[in-house]
Amino acid sequence: MMNFTQLVLASHNAGKLKELQAMLGESVHLRSIGEFSSVEPEETGLSFVENAILKARNASRISGLPALADDSGLAVDFLGGAPGIYSARYADGKGDAANNAKLLDVLKDVPEAERGAQFVCVLALVRHADDPLPILCEGLWHGRILTQASGEHGFGYDPLFWVPERECSSAELSPSDKNLISHRARAMDLLRQRLGLK
């Protein structure tokens, strides 16, 4: 069993840091890689797993600490799984609002029954930069893409993601509710089990 009191989170996304820290509780202090460097590594992998490992190794190398990375995104059935690993870059780096506007536009003539999608989260934990055995945990969250944005909570694509089990958008869930059922929550559940944290 591994025991971490301090981990660096290999992410520049404040929304992820908030959610992951809330899920981990007080026993583990997540330090942002932003404390050590403002340079974001290029996400050159072809899968969530590859990008998560790449980000974790980079953060561990820079900080000298064990590192946790989260590579996540939205896979839309009608688009064959796009934007997938390119979710953050879907509108060429113009940010969340532009990503959401582009997705709504691309799907504007697609009927409800064909708007299925899943959020994907892969967490990778490395003990050191060259760790040959990263811990990998995946979580999926099934839903549907709305035809207009709704809700103010969360980040990224949350306002467009309909959550069938709650009958609201992901951005209409309270943060604590999202953290119980999201793709990230599912991946974190597995990670906690692997680390013997529960």
Ligand SMILES: O=P(O)(O)OP(=O)(O)OP(=O)(O)OC[C@H]1O[C@@H](n2cnc3c(O)ncnc32)[C@H](O)[C@@H]1O
């Ligand atoms: O790579 P880091 O620095 O961690 O930050 P990032 O925001 O670039 O993160 P990713 O490369 O993993 O891209 C994730 C994309 O998927 C979106 N996303 C991931 N989880 C989400 C969630 O819980 N709710 C809404 N959107 C989410 C997010 O907004 C990004 O557009």
Ligand SMILES: [Mg+2]
């Ligand atoms: Mg990224």
